[in-house]
Amino acid sequence: MIKVAVVNQKGGVGKTTTVVNLSTAIALEDLRVLVVDGDAQANASSGFGINRRNAKNLYHLLIGKATIEDVLIKVENAKLDLLPSSPDLIGVDTELRGKPNWELTLKNILESISQNYDYIFIDAPPSLGTLTILILSSAEYVLIPVQAEYYALEGVAQLLETVHYVRRTINPKLKLLGFLITMYDKRTKLSEQVEEEIRRIFKEMVFQTIIPRSIRLAEAPSYGIPGVIFDPLSVGAIAYKNLAKEIINRFARREVRV
Numbered sequence: 001m002i003k004v005a006v007v008n009q010k011g012g013v014g015k016t017t018t019v020v021n022l023s024t025a026i027a028l029e030d031l032r033v034l035v036v037d038g039d040a041q042a043n044a045s046s047g048f049g050i051n052r053r054n055a056k057n058l059y060h061l062l063i064g065k066a067t068i069e070d071v072l073i074k075v076e077n078a079k080l081d082l083l084p085s086s087p088d089l090i091g092v093d094t095e096l097r098g099k100p101n102w103e104l105t106l107k108n109i110l111e112s113i114s115q116n117y118d119y120i121f122i123d124a125p126p127s128l129g130t131l132t133i134l135i136l137s138s139a140e141y142v143l144i145p146v147q148a149e150y151y152a153l154e155g156v157a158q159l160l161e162t163v164h165y166v167r168r169t170i171n172p173k174l175k176l177l178g179f180l181i182t183m184y185d186k187r188t189k190l191s192e193q194v195e196e197e198i199r200r201i202f203k204e205m206v207f208q209t210i211i212p213r214s215i216r217l218a219e220a221p222s223y224g225i226p227g228v229i230f231d232p233l234s235v236g237a238i239a240y241k242n243l244a245k246e247i248i249n250r251f252a253r254r255e256v257r258v
């Protein structure tokens with residue numbers, strides 16, 4: 001089982017779009033996938049058409065007021081399982097922080113069900129707070145989406161510091177899976193320049209696959225259907241399916257660096 005946290009404290013870089021579409025694309029390859037919505041905005045949940053306001057969700061699971069069976073949802077159209085979130089999740093900060101071993105709460109929950117899955121993807125909020133620490137503590141790999149825009153790498157140094165901190169203190173197994181360039185606009189010189197810069201700095205840690213700007217990917221969440229199912233032939237859907245193949249192949253060839 002491979003646990004991937006999709007993290008970047010910068011907002012709106014494509015974390016949730018990546019979690020929803022990459023996980024669905026991997027499930028379409030007949031692998032068993034769990035998605036964990038680790039953001040109080042609950043965008044990953046709504047991307048699958050799931051709304052758990054006023055119902056048991058990841059918040060209740062984390063504070064010990066629900067069981068996995070109460071919370072886990074089978075997302076039929078995407079053929080995967082989801083631990084959904086809701087705005088309740090904001091409360092995790094005050095409920096958990098400071099309790100002994102609070103950092104391991106999510107890790108322990110995921111370990112109890114990890115044998116049921118080939119891949120687990122965890123969506124993170126746009127901050128480096130309590131939830132992101134819980135998420136990094138429970139993951140094995142970090143995938144960092146970066147938007148092909150000015151200031152793409154703003155904050156990445158701080159993010160990598162946080163990854164190193166968690167590796168040193170809580171989760172020595174944590175590794176970088178790679179940087180994913182998102183919202184690439186091939187009509188602009190800027191996208192090309194940003195790609196060049198990111199590849200120059202992070203070299204083979206940047207996925208070959210690039211996610212282009214795709215209106216269909218942006219429209220799909222309003223229907224509660226992942227883009228790769230909503231319009232499988234759109235450029236965005238094809239890119240996420242290619243990314244799924246790239247990741248599956250890398251693990252098959254054990255090319256992932258420690």
Ligand SMILES: Nc1ncnc2c1ncn2[C@@H]1O[C@H](COP(=O)(O)OP(=O)(O)OP(=O)(O)O)[C@@H](O)[C@H]1O
Pocket residue numbers: 010011012013014015016017018039041043124125126182183184211212213214215217218219221236
């Ligand atoms: N490849 C793409 N093409 C077009 N629009 C995209 C693409 N990827 C994401 N978007 C849109 O950009 C916005 C931000 O994307 P998304 O929600 O995935 O980012 P995020 O990093 O999860 O944001 P947050 O930090 O708020 O959680 C959304 O409206 C989404 O639909």
Ligand SMILES: [Mg+2]
Pocket residue numbers: 015016017039041043123124125
């Ligand atoms: Mg998001």
